[in-house]
Amino acid sequence: MKPPTMLRLPNDADNVEHYAALREEASVHRVVLPEGPPVWLVTRYDDVRAGLRDERLSSDPRLLSSPKHKFGGRRIPEDMLSSTGRHMLNTDGAEHRRLRALVNAELSSGAVTRWRAGIERVVGEHLDRLAELSRQAGDEPVDLMSGFADPLPASVIGMVVGIDPDRWPDVARLVRHLLSDEHPASPEMVDSYHELIDLIVATVERKRTDPGDDLISALLSAPEPTGLRDLLSTVMALLIGGPPTTATAMSHGTVVLSSRPDLLKRALADDTEVATTVEELLRHHPPFPFANWRFATEDVELGGVTIPKDATVLLALAAANRDPRAYADPDAVCPHREHEPTHLAFGSGTHRCIGAWLARMELAVALPALFRRFPRLSLATPADELVWTAAVFDRRLESLPVWLHGSPR
Ligand code: HEM
Incomplete structure (x- = not known):
């Protein structure tokens, strides 16, 4: 029997319903992606968490029996995350531990607090810009996605890494392009890739002679300075x-x-309430609906199903985070779920998100700042009519039209 095709739906409620139906039917499914390749999809909380922590499910496509695998030449899984050089996301074992160790301490919960004042300043600048965009839009709503939510995190990571502020908008543009659904070998994608590499190399060269309080400078001045190749990939x-x-x-x-x-x-x-709310928002809607590809290095039993050696596996973080076996009333946004398991929005195990503490702090600063600055902010399009892109790794709103000062109509 032909396995079902995994749908990607631009309406959020339809999407949640689609994966909930799959999850309630069975935890593990053999499915085909819209582009064609067959994958094993894991949907229930316990199995997704176990899969994330199972080292037989590798993130390293080189461990497959055939390095070309059955995806040869196609977008999936030869995308930015699995194909471009060796980095944290596509290595395992000693190589992965070595790469993570380069920045792990700098991104710990304690270490990231030194960025708080900088983040507050950058948030303030982006809010000024948003206010200006709204003024220019006159009677029309302003797009919070392109006017705030997209550029802000690119600026924050630019600041942390040590990229010149003039180039932060380029970081936002290039990263967005590189994660789009366009074929990774298209001339435009190759150009964007090279532009980003050039930007990083130029930053490294500048930091060699003019170090600052940033991550690249820290890596360059470590007792064993990080080489260019590791710097680039990190x-x-x-x-x-x-x-x-x-x-x-x-x-x-x-x-x-x-x-x-x-x-x-x-x-x-207060700060504790913000932190709890951010955590619940991440459970409710994890930005990565799936973890990065995993490849079975041997037969692996999960949820009573044997996933065969060499299979490609997608661990559905979003489906797991709404699993009623793990969370009471899972579709409701309900902070203070102290007696329920930790959500999987940041993954789990050796590849868990290394930027989680930075992201938490950024969200805890930016969301209150947005609503303090614009207390009458309201959606210009009802939430259930908002359109989501449906790429595998990058599910996001196409746009988020808002009124900053309440609806004028
Ligand atoms: C709300 C924001 C974020 C979410 C939801 C998120 C989610 C995730 C998830 C689910 C993983 C694990 C992927 C897997 O197991 O296959 C991951 C890994 C990773 N994240 Fe994040 N992330 C966020 C923010 C960040 C930030 C701000 C940074 C950079 C500072 C970052 C850098 C990384 C890196 C480098 C990895 C790979 C870690 C490894 O493979 O060892 N993330 N992230």
Whole structure:
């Protein structure tokens, strides 16, 4: 029997329903992606978490029996995450531990607090820009996606890494393009890839003679200075991993908080409440609906199903985060789920998100700042009519039209 095709739906409620139906039918499915290749999809919380922590499900496509695998020449899984050089996301074992160790300490929960003041400043600048865009739009709503949620995280990671502020908009543009559905070998994608590499190399060269309080300078001045190859792959992983996910979390948070005065009031009350709210928003709508590709290095049993050696596996973080076996009333946004398991929006196990603490802090600063600055912010398009892109790794709002000062009509 032909396996079912995994749908990607631009309407969020349809999408949630589609994956909920798959999850309730069975935890593990053999499915085909819209582009064609067959994959094994894992949907229930316990199995997704177990899959994330199972080292037989590798992130390294080189461990497959045939390096070309059955996807040869196609977009999936030869995308930015699995094809461009060796970096944290596509290595395992000792090589992965070595790459993570380069920046792990700099991105710990304690270490990221040194970026807080800088993030507050950058958020303020982006809010000024948003206000100006709204003024220019006159009677029309302003797009919070392109005007705030997208550029802000690119600026923050640019600041952390040490990229010149003039180039932060380029980071936003290039990362967005590189994660799009366009074929990775298209001339435009290759150009964007080279432009981003050039930008990182130029930054590294500048930091060699003019170091600052940033990650590249820290890596260059370590007792064993990081080589250019590792610097490139690490900075690239941070630039690709950070901005799109944080932007999606920001926009989802705005959608929810703008229609839930009770949550907003609590989130604005104090830092602990903001942190709890951010965590629940991430559970409710994880920006990466799936973890990065995993490849079975041997037969692996999961959810009572044997996933065969060499299979490609998609661990559905979004479906798991709404699993009623793990969460009471999973579709509701309901902070204070102390007695329920940790959500999987940042993954779990050795590849868990290395930027999680930075992302948490950025969201905890930016969401309250947005609503304090524009207390009458409201959606110009009802939440259930918003259009989501449907790429595998980068599910995000196409746009988020808002009124900053309440609807004029
Ligand atoms: C709300 C924002 C974010 C979300 C939801 C998110 C989500 C994730 C997830 C689910 C993974 C695990 C992927 C897997 O197991 O296949 C991951 C890994 C990663 N994330 Fe994030 N991320 C966010 C923000 C960031 C930021 C701000 C950075 C950069 C500072 C970042 C950099 C990375 C990197 C480099 C990895 C790979 C880690 C590894 O493979 O060892 N992420 N992220």
